[in-house]
Amino acid sequence: MRKFETLLLLSPEFAAEERQTILDNLTGVITREGGVVDLVDDWGLRDLAYPVKKKTRGYYVRLEYTAPGQLVAELERNIRITDGIYKFVTVRLGEEAEAEEVA
Template sequence: MLQKYETLLLMSPELGSEARQELLDTVSGIIDRDGGKVLVVDDWGIRDLAYPVQKVMRGYYTRLEYALPGEAVAELERNIRIADGIFKFMTVKLAETYEPEGE
């Protein structure tokens, strides 16, 4: 059963657009591989941080909304933790079940 999640990624501001897209493709590929579906990719751009994170005061924010089986979220987060270029993330469950519209 798919559940609806949202993950906010904070990436290094020094990454180029190609490197950021490659990271997002990797994360999206993991979601697809584990039987999920990416619903929304929302780029917020570079923003100032409230406090330094790893001595950096700015970060590139991207919000992902997706449907994924609950047991696959741990694997997704493990891959995000080891990815170079992502230095913070937060995952929130939006809905207990995901019902695709029109299906």
């Protein structure tokens, strides 16, 4: 199991409930596939450096989780089919996590 970080850029037009539903679905994918969500860091609404889908603002959320490597492909597949997520990037943060760190 390794530590990963996924940064999401969500549509600024979503209400708080809609954003929470999307995040609940993504964290559900992580836990269902055998991972552990370490942190959901809500960065909020920010100005973008350049327009994305004709929008100049976006809502940023950062997910940190510990998971097996194949989980990332399933999570990114779910992100791609979810409407309202404009961009995302996933980065591996560290090497193998110890079993006692995950529990």
